[in-house]
Amino acid sequence: MTGKKQRIINCVSQLPYKITLDESSDEWIINPATGNSALYSSLEYLQDSSKYEQIVVGWTGEINKKNITKAELLKRQIENEKLASSSLNKNDSKQHNHNENTATATPGQDDDKLYVTNEQMDNLKSKINKNYNPVWLLRSRNQSRWRTYAENIIWPLFHYILNPAKEVNLDSDGSDTNNSWYDYVKFNEAYAMKIAEIYQPGDIIWIHDYYLLLLPQLLRMRFSSEIGNNLTIGYFHHAPWPSYEYFRCLPRRKEILDGLVGADRISFQNEQFSRHFVSSCKRLLDSTSKKEKNDIGKDQYNVSVYGGDLIVDSSPIGVDTEKIMSEAFTPDVDSKVDAIRQAYQGKKIIIGRDRFDPVRGIIQKLRAFETFLAMYPEWREQVVLIQVSSPTLNRDSPQNIRLEQQVNELVNSINSQYGNLNFAPVQHYYMRIPKDVYFSLLRAANLRLITSVRDGMNTTALEYVTIKSHDSNSNCYGMPLILSEFSGSSSVLKDAIIVNPWDSVAVAKSINTAFALTKEQRDKIQEKTWSEVTSIKSWTDRFLEKMIQIGHQAESQDRKKTPALNRPVLLENYKAADRRLFLFDYDGTLTPIVKDPAAAIPTARLYSIMEKLSQDPKNQIWIISGRDQAFLNKWWGSKNKHIGLSAEHGCFVKDIGTPEWVNLAKKFDMSWQVRVNEVMEELTNKTPGSFIERKEVALTWHYRATVPELGDYNAAELKKQLLEFTEDFDLDVMEGKKNIEVRPKFGNKGEIVKRLVWHKYGTPQDLLKPLDQTLPIDQMPDFILCLGDDFTDEDMFRQLNSIETRWGKEYNDKRNKWGNYGFYPVTVGSAAKVTVAKAHLTDPQQVLDTLGLLVGNVSLFQSAGTVDLDTRGHVKDSESSKKSQAASVAYTLKRTGSSTSINKKG
Numbered sequence: 001m002t003g004k005k006q007r008i009i010n011c012v013s014q015l016p017y018k019i020t021l022d023e024s025s026d027e028w029i030i031n032p033a034t035g036n037s038a039l040y041s042s043l044e045y046l047q048d049s050s051k052y053e054q055i056v057v058g059w060t061g062e063i064n065k066k067n068i069t070k071a072e073l074l075k076r077q078i079e080n081e082k083l084a085s086s087s088l089n090k091n092d093s094k095q096h097n098h099n100e101n102t103a104t105a106t107p108g109q110d111d112d113k114l115y116v117t118n119e120q121m122d123n124l125k126s127k128i129n130k131n132y133n134p135v136w137l138l139r140s141r142n143q144s145r146w147r148t149y150a151e152n153i154i155w156p157l158f159h160y161i162l163n164p165a166k167e168v169n170l171d172s173d174g175s176d177t178n179n180s181w182y183d184y185v186k187f188n189e190a191y192a193m194k195i196a197e198i199y200q201p202g203d204i205i206w207i208h209d210y211y212l213l214l215l216p217q218l219l220r221m222r223f224s225s226e227i228g229n230n231l232t233i234g235y236f237h238h239a240p241w242p243s244y245e246y247f248r249c250l251p252r253r254k255e256i257l258d259g260l261v262g263a264d265r266i267s268f269q270n271e272q273f274s275r276h277f278v279s280s281c282k283r284l285l286d287s288t289s290k291k292e293k294n295d296i297g298k299d300q301y302n303v304s305v306y307g308g309d310l311i312v313d314s315s316p317i318g319v320d321t322e323k324i325m326s327e328a329f330t331p332d333v334d335s336k337v338d339a340i341r342q343a344y345q346g347k348k349i350i351i352g353r354d355r356f357d358p359v360r361g362i363i364q365k366l367r368a369f370e371t372f373l374a375m376y377p378e379w380r381e382q383v384v385l386i387q388v389s390s391p392t393l394n395r396d397s398p399q400n401i402r403l404e405q406q407v408n409e410l411v412n413s414i415n416s417q418y419g420n421l422n423f424a425p426v427q428h429y430y431m432r433i434p435k436d437v438y439f440s441l442l443r444a445a446n447l448r449l450i451t452s453v454r455d456g457m458n459t460t461a462l463e464y465v466t467i468k469s470h471d472s473n474s475n476c477y478g479m480p481l482i483l484s485e486f487s488g489s490s491s492v493l494k495d496a497i498i499v500n501p502w503d504s505v506a507v508a509k510s511i512n513t514a515f516a517l518t519k520e521q522r523d524k525i526q527e528k529t530w531s532e533v534t535s536i537k538s539w540t541d542r543f544l545e546k547m548i549q550i551g552h553q554a555e556s557q558d559r560k561k562t563p564a565l566n567r568p569v570l571l572e573n574y575k576a577a578d579r580r581l582f583l584f585d586y587d588g589t590l591t592p593i594v595k596d597p598a599a600a601i602p603t604a605r606l607y608s609i610m611e612k613l614s615q616d617p618k619n620q621i622w623i624i625s626g627r628d629q630a631f632l633n634k635w636w637g638s639k640n641k642h643i644g645l646s647a648e649h650g651c652f653v654k655d656i657g658t659p660e661w662v663n664l665a666k667k668f669d670m671s672w673q674v675r676v677n678e679v680m681e682e683l684t685n686k687t688p689g690s691f692i693e694r695k696e697v698a699l700t701w702h703y704r705a706t707v708p709e710l711g712d713y714n715a716a717e718l719k720k721q722l723l724e725f726t727e728d729f730d731l732d733v734m735e736g737k738k739n740i741e742v743r744p745k746f747g748n749k750g751e752i753v754k755r756l757v758w759h760k761y762g763t764p765q766d767l768l769k770p771l772d773q774t775l776p777i778d779q780m781p782d783f784i785l786c787l788g789d790d791f792t793d794e795d796m797f798r799q800l801n802s803i804e805t806r807w808g809k810e811y812n813d814k815r816n817k818w819g820n821y822g823f824y825p826v827t828v829g830s831a832a833k834v835t836v837a838k839a840h841l842t843d844p845q846q847v848l849d850t851l852g853l854l855v856g857n858v859s860l861f862q863s864a865g866t867v868d869l870d871t872r873g874h875v876k877d878s879e880s881s882k883k884s885q886a887a888s889v890a891y892t893l894k895r896t897g898s899s900t901s902i903n904k905k906g
């Protein structure tokens with residue numbers, strides 16, 4: 001490749017470091033993080049790439065502290081306390097946002113609290129790879145809180161565990177879960193902020209794994225619509241994606257899908273996971289999908305989320321085969337292999353190495369081994385199982401403590417039954433081991449046994465096959481692998497010995513079979529499995545090549561994605577405005593689409609929100625619908641006098657505060673109705689389940705309840721027949737949502753909107769009077785939220801866009817602080833819907849959440865939106881942000897003894 005390198009913004013849940021702050025020297029100690037080796041080697045590979053320029057964004061992880069004496073700590077605390085309290089207005093400290101209540105940054109309150117100055121932040125940045133951008137989340141005493149939702153709610157469920165891995169104490173209102181969800185949203189928002197700082201047009205954003213499920217959509221919200229539309233976002237899911245029956249148990253299932261479908265491509269470890277994901281989208285988001293085979297013969301779905309476009313596929317991750325080979329075959333590892341062989345001379349060695357958690361199937365492995373020794377007495381004292389279990393961060397969770405007890409019991413039982421004073425057939429090591437020891441175990445193994453009951457890939461299987469591909473003086477080549485069918489790697493290593501870990505007899509038999517394989521048989525299997533291992537380089541290249549292709553396709557097709565409505569900005573603008581106009585479509589916007597039009601009635605929640613909105617004297621509310629007067633009167637006119645109504649797509653209007661309807665179609669000849677009715681009746685007779693809705697002016701033929709293919713076919717037929725004569729009557733034949741509607745051309749929803757905007761705000765309407773387009777801008781609305789789902793609502797959006805353009809010329813100096821006039825034309829539906837609206841909300845549920853946000857019924861984080869964070873990870877301008885900044889200043893002063901080094905950042 002010549003010229004400029006393609007920039008990749010690679011987002012990982014944590015930078016590949018373990019970071020410690022040595023408080024006595026103020027120095028950072030940086031060590032490589034453990035785990036995630038495949039992902040981290042992909043980062044390493046990209047770092048040296050000649051084709052790509054990689055920018056990594058990741059959380060610092062929990063920052064450890066080291067080496068400060070108690071006396072020094074106390075001294076610092078006292079001094080810092082004095083400085084911090086003098087830097088703050090004490091009265092402010094009472095105004096705590098409840099979401100920030102754990103975020104106090106006043107030094108001295110807690111030994112565990114971490115203080116990081118701006119200089120230290122800069123210092124860290126200079127010590128790590130220059131392209132690595134830390135996401136700072138310093139606002140908590142408990143740094144692990146950022147993991148809670150991902151690790152205790154999402155992770156277990158994605159591994160088919162319905163009980164949370166860590167028991168949480170729920171208040172009666174579920175506030176613990178709410179708090180951890182809030183943290184999860186904030187975690188994702190912190191990334192969106194950081195990316196917004198570094199993004200350049202043309203960048204590809206690559207997001208990894210379940211900590212960042214909301215990030216794709218948050219990014220589209222964070223950027224202006226022009227940039228937001230053109231972002232190219234890929235997401236790779238490293239964990240399993242469960243079947244819909246499990247996924248649906250997640251309380252925030254819909255928010256999570258909404259977050260994720262902001263990506264252009266979502267990729268999984270295997271086809272099964274991608275199928276599960278597509279099925280969840282179908283059931284929860286009402287998406288449709290088209291399956292095809294991609295260029296490597298794998299299933300690829302073109303998913304239409306509310307009619308949108310998104311690619312869902314699978315691209316199983318690989319391992320850094322070259323690095324593994326170079327690290328596993330060194331003289332040092334050679335001698336370790338010899339030592340292991342020596343220790344178990346004459347015995348077959350089975351190696352197990354897993355994270356110590358319930359899904360890795362350690363219990364199943366021990367049971368199978370026990371069964372093996374019981375079934376095949378000839379192997380007793382001839383085989384050793386060396387099981388290394390690495391502790392997880394959840395080591396002290398009740399589940400893991402229980403697991404530890406069970407494992408210990410099983411190990412003791414096997415060793416007492418089949419061992420003797422000189423030999424224990426199970427050697428269990430509950431510890432982390434260094435890489436060279438791990439490699440020496442893999443090399444020494446006669447068999448590798450992986451019995452996980454659920455995992456995304458299990459790259460250790462790939463590492464084993466890699467190591468066994470090399471012949472060496474330690475007879476390492478081609479020793480077999482027994483692999484659980486529930487491990488993600490079983491869909492890649494199809495030629496390994498695949499077992500059901502729950503069937504201990506079958507696993508026992510497989511162990512026996514594996515030991516009985518001849519060298520020729522083993523070599524053959526090895527040749528095949530080795531050919532199935534992907535290197536991390538080709539995995540990375542393949543993923544990115546496809547993303548580049550997606551980016552180009554988007555450009556060439558001029559495919560625009562409508563960004564999600566930026567609700568925090570909407571809220572701010574709403575609060576700042578004095579003359580607010582709300583223009584709501586009804587069906588599909590305020591209520592979900594249902595089979596029977598008569599059943600689409602307002603919910604109590606909708607009434608209560610509309611009541612609150614309409615009681616605010618700064619608000620004018622209008623429902624502009626295709627429904628007739630009778631329907632709108634029954635459900636709105638008779639319930640809330642403060643709402644203006646427009647029926648039949650602008651044919652009738654009822655002003656706010658009056659029961660009278662004005663008929664704008666009065667002068668129109670209605671003789672066409674007879675003919676249209678005849679044609680519609682004829683098609684109704686041919687289409688069981690269809691019916692005609694007869695309104696005062698318009699006629700609507702509904703076919704939602706018909707056999708879909710017949711309904712679609714006859715709808716096309718009806719349209720064809722109608723178009724043969726409706727032109728003569730100046731009629732529009734419109735395709736709605738499973739309906740065909742005929743109405744006069746003269747008016748539309750856009751005409752009503754025009755009238756409502758060019759009108760002295762808050763005064764009664766005289767609908768028969770011509771428009772006064774000389775009105776000064778400060779007599780017209782300064783905030784307009786217009787929501788609609790249908791094609792007919794595009795007239796409203798178009799009208800608002802054209803008024804905005806006109807005002808841009810005439811009132812350029814009257815823009816608000818966001819540089820516009822407070823117009824929000826918002827379509828209800830997918831991001832990819834063809835629309836002239838500036839933003840989208842996915843469905844009526846989101847509409848209600850958004851309106852709820854304006855009237856204070858829903859808090860921002862429940863609704864999920866972007867908020868601004870400072871560089872330290874606090875909500876910008878919040879109490880905790882100020883405190884943290886003050887604490888940082890205090891700490892800097894204390895350290896330097898001068899005010900000159902205070903960095904103004906943050």
Ligand SMILES: O=P(O)(O)OC[C@H]1O[C@H](O[C@H]2O[C@H](CO)[C@@H](O)[C@H](O)[C@H]2O)[C@H](O)[C@@H](O)[C@@H]1O
Pocket residue numbers: 585586587588589592593594595596597598600624625626627628693700702703704736737738739741790792
């Ligand atoms: O402008 P709107 O307020 O969105 O009204 C448009 C049409 O909505 C109704 O039909 C649609 O919604 C029904 C209820 O969910 C559904 O059963 C039907 O299939 C949809 O087409 C209404 O019946 C029409 O009169 C409106 O013109």
Ligand SMILES: [Mg+2]
Pocket residue numbers: 585586587588589788789790
């Ligand atoms: Mg509608």
